[in-house]
Amino acid sequence: MTTRIRLCHLYPDQLNIYADRGNIAVFRSRAERRGCELEVVGVGVGEALAPECDLIYLGGGQDREQALIAPDFAKRHDEISAALEDGAALLAVCGGYQLLGRGYRDRTGVEMPGAEILPLETVAGEGRMIGDVSIECELDPGELLTVVGFENHGGRTLLDPGAVPLGRVVHGFGNDGESGFEGCRLGKAIGTYLHGPLLPRNPWLADWLLGQALARTLGEPPELETLDDELEYQAHAVALGRARERGGKFR
Amino acid sequence: MRIPLLISTLIARAAGAVSRLSGKGGGTTLPGRVLNALDASASARLACRIKQGSAIISATNGKTTSAAMAAAILAPRYRLAGNPAGANLSSGVATALLHTRGTDLGLFEVDEAALPRVAEALQPRVLCLGNLFRDQLDRYGELEMLAERWRGVVAGLAPESALIVNEDDPQLAQLARGREGVIRFGIEDTRLGGPLPHAADARYCSNCGVAYDYQLAYVGHLGVYSCPGCGFSRSKPDIWADGITLEGLAGSSFRLHLPQETLTVRLGLPGLYNVYNSLAAAALAQALGARPAEIANGLESTAAAFGRSERIEIGEKELLLLLIKNPTGANEVVRTIVAAGTPKTMVIALNDGIADGQDVSWIWDVDFEPLLGELERLIASGGRAAELALRFKYAGFPESQIELLRSTTEALDRGLELTEEKGELVVCPTYTAMLELQNLLAERGHADPYWQRAARAREESGQTRKPK
Numbered sequence: 001m002t003t004r005i006r007l008c009h010l011y012p013d014q015l016n017i018y019a020d021r022g023n024i025a026v027f028r029s030r031a032e033r034r035g036c037e038l039e040v041v042g043v044g045v046g047e048a049l050a051p052e053c054d055l056i057y058l059g060g061g062q063d064r065e066q067a068l069i070a071p072d073f074a075k076r077h078d079e080i081s082a083a084l085e086d087g088a089a090l091l092a093v094c095g096g097y098q099l100l101g102r103g104y105r106d107r108t109g110v111e112m113p114g115a116e117i118l119p120l121e122t123v124a125g126e127g128r129m130i131g132d133v134s135i136e137c138e139l140d141p142g143e144l145l146t147v148v149g150f151e152n153h154g155g156r157t158l159l160d161p162g163a164v165p166l167g168r169v170v171h172g173f174g175n176d177g178e179s180g181f182e183g184c185r186l187g188k189a190i191g192t193y194l195h196g197p198l199l200p201r202n203p204w205l206a207d208w209l210l211g212q213a214l215a216r217t218l219g220e221p222p223e224l225e226t227l228d229d230e231l232e233y234q235a236h237a238v239a240l241g242r243a244r245e246r247g248g249k250f251r
Numbered sequence: 252m253r254i255p256l257l258i259s260t261l262i263a264r265a266a267g268a269v270s271r272l273s274g275k276g277g278g279t280t281l282p283g284r285v286l287n288a289l290d291a292s293a294s295a296r297l298a299c300r301i302k303q304g305s306a307i308i309s310a311t312n313g314k315t316t317s318a319a320m321a322a323a324i325l326a327p328r329y330r331l332a333g334n335p336a337g338a339n340l341s342s343g344v345a346t347a348l349l350h351t352r353g354t355d356l357g358l359f360e361v362d363e364a365a366l367p368r369v370a371e372a373l374q375p376r377v378l379c380l381g382n383l384f385r386d387q388l389d390r391y392g393e394l395e396m397l398a399e400r401w402r403g404v405v406a407g408l409a410p411e412s413a414l415i416v417n418e419d420d421p422q423l424a425q426l427a428r429g430r431e432g433v434i435r436f437g438i439e440d441t442r443l444g445g446p447l448p449h450a451a452d453a454r455y456c457s458n459c460g461v462a463y464d465y466q467l468a469y470v471g472h473l474g475v476y477s478c479p480g481c482g483f484s485r486s487k488p489d490i491w492a493d494g495i496t497l498e499g500l501a502g503s504s505f506r507l508h509l510p511q512e513t514l515t516v517r518l519g520l521p522g523l524y525n526v527y528n529s530l531a532a533a534a535l536a537q538a539l540g541a542r543p544a545e546i547a548n549g550l551e552s553t554a555a556a557f558g559r560s561e562r563i564e565i566g567e568k569e570l571l572l573l574l575i576k577n578p579t580g581a582n583e584v585v586r587t588i589v590a591a592g593t594p595k596t597m598v599i600a601l602n603d604g605i606a607d608g609q610d611v612s613w614i615w616d617v618d619f620e621p622l623l624g625e626l627e628r629l630i631a632s633g634g635r636a637a638e639l640a641l642r643f644k645y646a647g648f649p650e651s652q653i654e655l656l657r658s659t660t661e662a663l664d665r666g667l668e669l670t671e672e673k674g675e676l677v678v679c680p681t682y683t684a685m686l687e688l689q690n691l692l693a694e695r696g697h698a699d700p701y702w703q704r705a706a707r708a709r710e711e712s713g714q715t716r717k718p719k
Contacts, residue, residue: 016616019613019615062395131609152389152610200642231637238637246609
């Protein structure tokens, strides 16, 4: 098995609001425990994505930080598309997810352009959608997985017709509080509003992404050794309970 | 029809009496909620009755402690009204306003999001802004939105009122620019500075968006900064501390520079963050006429506020309670614990109620890592104990050394069991976990209920007339 995954972490100084380093720590630990080194390359404004990139990560930021990096990110369409075509996997959370679409239109109609990787756009709405969420995903055909997290977003994300959501909302708001969709998936690229951070309490999603990242060089995702995830299951169960008790209601 | 003030205050007080009798709590917020519901203008009308007006302290971190320090300084000079039990929302301030008879100055700590409403009602003669950190994004929204609301408060502040800001926080320094007579405080001791930590918030200039150049940071993003974009930079403060010596959990000493003179202060509260709290209290008291000697005496006599490095004896053992609630505050708690020598056993209790923040992601922005070398056993507690355990697991702490006890009662008992005779157990709870522990300690007779202790502290410092 390949002994290294190269992860490009985009804008670690600006997009880090929801404990994004927790997601990176989970990638690292779960890779290392399978004898695989995780190399993290921070990519800032004006810097190129590292070559031979297996996994791309984009976190969330507050409006000001997001506005600071948006012009740089909007220019990365070709670079990121090329990395995805080369087989890289991608995870984008919250603000990073929004910017992967065509753009973000604020209340005054001003448009912040996106990188146009995912088939979606985001518009500012009335009030924020805040709370615990649970969704049901089918990452591999026939395998239903529950993913839990916390959402806090003012933007409503609208998927283009035919676009594939990451999952179906069970409890919470999701993309727009109305469609019942959460996130978006395009092949090995995932965008989602779920933070918390996302991966510690959803280790199966972390493993799926690690597998997809390894598939870039291996051709297909390898069988990853099972880990003791007792604590992760407990944290998942508590978060799922919270989503059931107090998650936002979509209509 | 407007209900007469006398009637609404009577109903509100009765609600408080019922709340205390039912044993549900100290009635520190319910009467105010009733009052606000009966008459939205009641707080403003009651505040007018305080002869010499009111002073407000707001900050993300340290408002309870700095208000306690300011109260200790001002007690010889004024009969104070206030909210020492930390009920700092509009309802808590309204409750405190029911008990202002015979007082001559109001001293209130106010929640950062509640500040616009409370400042509107109180029309403070002194407004002291201590810091703005990332905290409970699920409740407050983004930090920038809070800063924007604070800008509105400052714009609405009467010209004759005193504005005090922490000059080491660029967001606050910036919102004070353009106003006459602002009093600035800060730390001037570069030996204690370090690089900007992971969880730092104000990295980018609110004027022009360019990243600040940080020469050094003391606590979170509080430090010495300048903006290469627009030239905005930290000014020399009017009131500052240098020559700081940190003495682990025991406290610290520092030189306090006031406009009239410089004195040495020996503080009984630990950490650099309490030096900031002292500066906020000193600046506020100075604006209200306190003399330097009164300031030093008040600071030195301040005991820990409720749950903030508070020590409680349990038989032969001692409990040290250190509240944690957001990345910057928790980082300072960790730094203080490590400086004093990391204990072998610790209890950390993570709840996710509204007062704790329902979004627990903040624990991943706390640098718990410095504890890892010495810590032998972590008792992870609270409703989100598993999440906390994961934070430590993914930091590399062996899972076999983590005990998961969601009940704070069981966690406390297990922690005490593992504490040697005459030893000390360090417990870091989030806000509602701390309330659970305080109630438990009161039930078991180790400590009085917190509202009684707060009321006693207020009486002892002459803040209110003794209740009949």
